[in-house]
Amino acid sequence: MLEIAEELGLDVSLGQLLVVDWVPPxxxxxxxxxxxxxxxxxxxxxxxAGLRLQDSELRAWRLCTWQEADALLGPVWEVHRGSHSLIAAMVTVAS
Structure with a gap:
């Protein structure tokens, strides 16, 4: 939660762990x-409306649909294995 508060200025309680993903060097x-x-x-x-980005860590944020997320993250998902894990997390939350 410390990272969320530092990087976004958002105070939330974390729910269940959805994904653990390893990214290689x-x-x-x-x-x-x-x-x-x-x-x-x-x-x-x-x-x-109150989100504040930590300039040294993040450039921008947005709320989006699954289709928008797929288009935005497509290049990232092609590079590392997290795509299936992230999709599984979204399905878990939606159900």
């Missing part, structure tokens, strides 16, 4: 990392 020298994706609940319009 990158050709540009970035080290391997592990991503943990939790159910953060539904963002209210008030919370969305």
């Amino acid at each position: 990158q050709p540009d020298g970035r080290p391997a990392l592990v991503n943990f994706v939790f159910d953060g609940g539904t963002i209210t319009p008030t919370q969305a």
Whole structure:
């Protein structure tokens, strides 16, 4: 939750762990990392209006449909194995 507060200025309670995804070392020298994706609940319009991005970490954010997410993340999903994990997380939350 500390990362969410630091990077987005958002105070939420985390729900269940949805995905654990490992990203291998990158050709540009970035080290391997592990991503943990939790159910953060539904963002209210008030919370969305109050989001503040940490400039050194994030450039932009948006709420989008699954189709928009697929189009936006497509190049990322092609590079690392997380696509199936992220889709499974979205299905889990929607059900």
